[in-house]
Amino acid sequence: MTHNIGIVGAGNISARYMQGLQKYPELKVNYIADIDHARAATLASEFAVPRSGSADALLADDSIDIVINLTPPNLHARTVIQALEAGKSVYVEKPLATTREDGLLMLKAERENPGILGSAPDTFLGSAGQTARHAIDSGYIGTPIGASAFVRSSRAETWHPSPGFLFQQGGGPVMDMGPYYIAALVNCLGPIRRVSADARIGSETRIVTAPDRTVDEIPVTVNTHASAVFSFASGAIGTVLMSFDIWDTTLPRIEIYGTEGTLSLNDPNTFDGDVRLKRREHGEWQVLEPVTPLFGTVGTPEQHRRGLGVNDLAGALAGGPHRASSSFAFHVLDAMLAIDEAAAAKQTILLESRTERPAPLFNS
Numbered sequence: 001m002t003h004n005i006g007i008v009g010a011g012n013i014s015a016r017y018m019q020g021l022q023k024y025p026e027l028k029v030n031y032i033a034d035i036d037h038a039r040a041a042t043l044a045s046e047f048a049v050p051r052s053g054s055a056d057a058l059l060a061d062d063s064i065d066i067v068i069n070l071t072p073p074n075l076h077a078r079t080v081i082q083a084l085e086a087g088k089s090v091y092v093e094k095p096l097a098t099t100r101e102d103g104l105l106m107l108k109a110e111r112e113n114p115g116i117l118g119s120a121p122d123t124f125l126g127s128a129g130q131t132a133r134h135a136i137d138s139g140y141i142g143t144p145i146g147a148s149a150f151v152r153s154s155r156a157e158t159w160h161p162s163p164g165f166l167f168q169q170g171g172g173p174v175m176d177m178g179p180y181y182i183a184a185l186v187n188c189l190g191p192i193r194r195v196s197a198d199a200r201i202g203s204e205t206r207i208v209t210a211p212d213r214t215v216d217e218i219p220v221t222v223n224t225h226a227s228a229v230f231s232f233a234s235g236a237i238g239t240v241l242m243s244f245d246i247w248d249t250t251l252p253r254i255e256i257y258g259t260e261g262t263l264s265l266n267d268p269n270t271f272d273g274d275v276r277l278k279r280r281e282h283g284e285w286q287v288l289e290p291v292t293p294l295f296g297t298v299g300t301p302e303q304h305r306r307g308l309g310v311n312d313l314a315g316a317l318a319g320g321p322h323r324a325s326s327s328f329a330f331h332v333l334d335a336m337l338a339i340d341e342a343a344a345a346k347q348t349i350l351l352e353s354r355t356e357r358p359a360p361l362f363n364s
C-alpha cells in the first residue's frame with residue numbers, strides 16, 4: 001500500500017531520510033514542513049518533493065497519512081501529539097521525548113487517536129541487530145549472563161561547529177547516543193528491570209576547536225560521563241559506560257556474555273556490520289552470516305541513512321508487528337532517564353515501563 005508522507009523538520013538529518021526512503025517506493029514524501037519555510041523549500045526542491053510549507057498546513061492535508069517528525073528532541077512531545085490528534089501516524093526521531101511525563105503524554109495521545117506512533121532508533125532492525133538476535137535466540141552463546149555497552153565518546157567540540165546542544169539538557173552521551181545502545185541491548189536481552197548508576201560532568205566548559213566553529217567555548221550543564229548497571233528482567237546484568245569525556249579507548253561497542261560463549265556486536269548506530277561469535281570450544285572469533293539483507297554498504301554513508309523504521313511502521317499499519325514502537329522507545333527512554341536519577345539519588349531505580357522484545361525480522 002502506498003503511503004503519503006509529510007516530514008516535519010528539514011534540518012541536519014532530513015536529507016538522510018530522503019535518501020534512505022528511496023529504497024521504499026511505496027513510501028512517498030509529498031510534503032516537507034519547517035518553521036523555516038525556506039529550509040523546507042530547499043529540501044523539497046533537492047529531492048523533487050511536490051509541496052513544502054508549515055507544519056499546520058501539512059497536518060491539515062488529509063492525503064498525508066504518515067508524519068516523520070525530525071524536530072529537536074524537546075519539541076517531540078508537542079509536535080507528535082499535534083500530529084496524532086490530526087489523525088496521522090507518526091514516526092519520530094530519537095529520543096522519543098526528553099522527560100517521562102512527555103513520553104507518557106505521547107503514548108496517551110496514541111491510544112486516544114487512530115494513528116500509531118513509532119520511534120527511532122531503528123538500527124536494531126538492520127542485518128547486524130537481527131543477526132545478533134538470531135544468535136541469541138538460537139542458543140549460540142547459551143544463556144545470556146551479562147553484557148557490556150560502551151558509548152566511547154565523541155569529542156564533538158573538536159569537529160562540530162556549534163556543539164552546545166550536545167552538552168545541555170536533552171543532550172549528553174546518554175540521551176544522544178544511549179538510544180542506539182540500549183535499543184540493541186533490549187532487542188537481544190529483553191526489558192530492563194532496575195538501573196543503578198553514577199554520573200558526572202567531566203568539565204564545566206568545553207573549548208571548541210572545530211575549524212569552522214561558531215563559538216569558542218560552551219558551558220556543560222548535563223552529565224557527560226555515566227557508568228550504569230542494568231539488571232534485565234531475564235536476570236542478565238549489563239555494564240554500561242556512556243561518556244563524552246574519553247579521548248581514546250580500546251573498549252568494544254557491545255558484547256554479550258553467555259554460558260557457552262560471547263557475542264560481539266558492531267556499532268549500534270549503523271545497520272550492518274560484523275557480528276562475531278566465540279563459543280567456548282572455538283579457538284578464533286567467527287563472523288556470523290547476516291540473517292537478513294543488508295540495509296546498505298558497510299563503511300559508507302549509507303549506514304547513516306534512515307527509513308527502515310518508517311517501513312516498519314507502514315508494515316504495522318498493514319497489520320504486521322510494530323517493532324520500533326512507542327512502547328519500545330518509551331522503555332529505552334525510561335532506562336536513560338533512570339541513569340541520571342539513580343546517580344542523583346544514589347539509589348537503584350526500578351523501571352515501571354514494560355516492553356517485549358520486538359518481533360524478529362528473520363524467520364524464526
Ligand SMILES: NC(=O)c1ccc[n+]([C@@H]2O[C@H](COP(=O)([O-])OP(=O)(O)OC[C@H]3O[C@@H](n4cnc5c(N)ncnc54)[C@H](O)[C@@H]3O)[C@@H](O)[C@H]2O)c1
Pocket residue numbers: 008009010011012013014033034035036039055070071072073075079093094095
Ligand atoms: N543530526 C544528526 O546526526 C541526528 C542523528 C540521529 C538522530 N537525530 C535526531 O533527529 C532530530 C533532528 O535532529 P537534527 O540534527 O536534524 O536537528 P536540526 O536542529 O538540524 O533540525 C531541526 C529542524 O526542525 C525545525 N523545527 C523546529 N521546530 C519546528 C516546528 N515546531 N515545526 C516545524 N519544524 C520545526 C528547525 O527549524 C530545524 O530545521 C533530533 O531528534 C535528533 O536527536 C539527529
